[in-house]
Amino acid sequence: MKDATELIRALTGLAWPLFAAWVVWKLLPEIRGIVRHRAFSIKVGNNELTVQEFTNQVVETTAELQQQLTVRTDQSRLRQEPSPPPQRVLHRVLWVDDNPSNNAYQTAQLQAIGVEVVQAESTDEGLRALRRASRPFDAVISDMGRAEAGGFDPEAGLTLIRKIRETDATTPVFIYGGSGATARREQVAAARGNGVTQSPSELFDLLGRVGRFPRTAT
The missing domain is CATH 3.40.50.2300 (Response regulator)
Known part of the structure; x- marks a missing residue:
């Protein structure tokens, strides 16, 4: 009985991965076409961008942030008295x-x-x-x-x-x-x-x- 229960659990665990794989396989031609032509856009803030434009901006910004965070981490180790934050709020x-x-x-x-x-x-x-x-x-x-x-x-x-x-x-x-x-x-x-x-x-x-x-x- 224990062996049967474990077998059912194993099959159940495989069900979703197999279903997901089937869906991807069925949609693969469409996915390839979208990626090849970058044929759809997404809304970002007030603007609409192609996926490629959005990806380029994300990569650029995250790379910059990573570089700046590294520099600031090094600087913060040397700074003894941080400057006070501004009192006003940027609305x-x-x-x-x-x-x-x-x-x-x-x-x-x-x-x-x-x-x-x-x-x-x-x-x-x-x-x-x-x-x-x-x-x-x-x-x-x-x-x-x-x-x-x-x-x-x-x-x-x-x-x-x-x-x-x-x-x-x-x-x-x-x-x-x-x-x-x-x-x-x-x-x-x-x-x-x-x-x-x-x-x-x-x-x-x-x-x-x-x-x-x-x-x-x-």
């Missing part, structure tokens, strides 16, 4: 980029920790969002070069900073772009921008200096 961010899907993963991360992200695709649209905001933005993020009404403007980020500073001297403005943007760090500072980076983790570090993220705020 709202305006993100200006003519291709919002480039930042979909970072936008979703901010939303996941309670930060409202308003997206604009041009300098004029961003300035209108600032003027019409029912509540002030705690920070502004912009790419450097983008398509504007008159064509591509390689200095759109600098233009946005200068226009914001005409009426607002305090809201932090950060440039988030590639190596071409980081090479213009001095120009960003001269326009009274608050920082420029191409690193997702460094961007979050810059935002964290403005205010604590809502999910971690006490």
Whole structure:
């Protein structure tokens, strides 16, 4: 009787793996077609990305985070007195980029920790969002070069900073772009921008200096 019971348990344990294997075998042609053509998309935050685009952003961001965590772990061993956390809370961010899907993963991360992200695709649209905001933005993020009404403007980020500073001297403005943007760090500072980076983790570090993220705020 004991041997029979053990046999039934063994067969039951095999049932789900065998069923799963059968399902995969039946769907294998469709799965291969999806992977080959990357034919489906997923929604990330406010944007829709192909699986390949999403995967690329996840890989890039997690690699950056791993590198930064390693550096910070080494630094924390040498730091005796950590600086006090900022007193304000980061509630709202305006993100200006003519291709919002480039930042979909970072936008979703901010939303996941309670930060409202308003997206604009041009300098004029961003300035209108600032003027019409029912509540002030705690920070502004912009790419450097983008398509504007008159064509591509390689200095759109600098233009946005200068226009914001005409009426607002305090809201932090950060440039988030590639190596071409980081090479213009001095120009960003001269326009009274608050920082420029191409690193997702460094961007979050810059935002964290403005205010604590809502999910971690006490």
